[in-house]
Every structure is written in C-alpha cells, then in structure tokens.
Amino acid sequence: MAEEVLCRLSDLDATGAKEIVLARDGGRYAFFVIRYEGRILGFENSCPHARLPLNWTDDRFFDISGTYLFCANHGAVFDPLTGLCTRGPCKGQSLKSFPLRVDGEVVIADIA
Ligand code: FES
Structure with missing residues (x-):
C-alpha cells in the first residue's frame, strides 16, 4: 500500500476521531485517526480482545x-x-498504532 491521504483535520471536529476503511488488493484495512491533547494519532480499528x-x-x-x-x-x-x-x-494489551504526518489540512500515512 502506498502513501494515503486518510482524512482532513476538519473530519476530526465532530467526535475527535475519524473511521477509515481502505479496500486494496482484495483486502479491507480499517483504521481510525484521533486528535487528542493537540496530537494526531492513528490506530488500527481492531480491539486486542476479540x-x-x-x-x-x-x-x-x-x-x-x-x-x-x-x-x-x-x-x-x-x-x-x-x-x-x-x-x-x-488490560495490558495495546491497539496497534501507525505513524502519521499532517500536511496542511490533510492527514497522511504510509501504510504497508
Ligand atoms: S472486542 Fe473490544 S473489549 Fe471485546
């Protein structure tokens, strides 16, 4: 998967988060991006429990x-x-994070 524009910063205004689903090469990739304490962070949308x-x-x-x-x-x-x-x-397990960058008004990730 190449570099992807995941969302705009304004997409985070309503709930502080944006769900993203990408379909590539027959696969489905689910993520979410959040704004928290001034930081933009991304996680796979997959709970470690189930x-x-x-x-x-x-x-x-x-x-x-x-x-x-x-x-x-x-x-x-x-x-x-x-x-x-x-x-x-x-408890004690973690969501899987991935690196993001913000370019102007858009949130970009290189999701492999
Ligand atoms: S699937 Fe998240 S707490 Fe069970």
Missing part, C-alpha cells in the same frame, strides 16, 4: 468523558496517547 472494530457507530471511539478510547463491544478502555488498554478484558 479483533472486532472498536466502534458501533461512525467516528465514535472516545468514551463519554472524551478522555479514553473505548471499545463498544465489551467495554475495554484505552489510553489515547499510547493505545494501551487500562481496563477491560484485554
């Missing part, structure tokens, strides 16, 4: 407080800066 997508609805990845990432399936809670699960059935 490898399900974290969200049940579009672009909803944060808990009600906006402080933690939350898996809607069985309630795992993750640190948004590290992806580490701090509470729930996969």
Whole structure:
C-alpha cells in the first residue's frame, strides 16, 4: 500500500476521531485517526480482545468523558496517547498504532 491521504483535520471536529476503511488488493484495512491533547494519532480499528472494530457507530471511539478510547463491544478502555488498554478484558494489551504526518489540512500515512 502506498502513501494515503486518510482524512482532513476538519473530519476530526465532530467526535475527535475519524473511521477509515481502505479496500486494496482484495483486502479491507480499517483504521481510525484521533486528535487528542493537540496530537494526531492513528490506530488500527481492531480491539486486542476479540479483533472486532472498536466502534458501533461512525467516528465514535472516545468514551463519554472524551478522555479514553473505548471499545463498544465489551467495554475495554484505552489510553489515547499510547493505545494501551487500562481496563477491560484485554488490560495490558495495546491497539496497534501507525505513524502519521499532517500536511496542511490533510492527514497522511504510509501504510504497508
Ligand atoms: S472486542 Fe473490544 S473489549 Fe471485546
């Protein structure tokens, strides 16, 4: 997979997150991008507990407080800066992150 524009910064305004699904070469790649404490971060949308997508609805990845990432399936809670699960059935495991860069108004990743 080559360098991809994942979203615009303004896509993060409503919920602080943007779900991204890329279809390439017969595969489906699910990610999400967040803005948290002024940083832009990206994770694969796959919970370490049961490898399900974290969200049940579009672009909803944060808990009600906006402080933690939350898996809607069985309630795992993750640190948004590290992806580490701090509470729930996969405590101690982490979401898989990937490097991003921001170029003007767009978020770009080289996802291999
Ligand atoms: S699939 Fe995420 S907590 Fe179970």
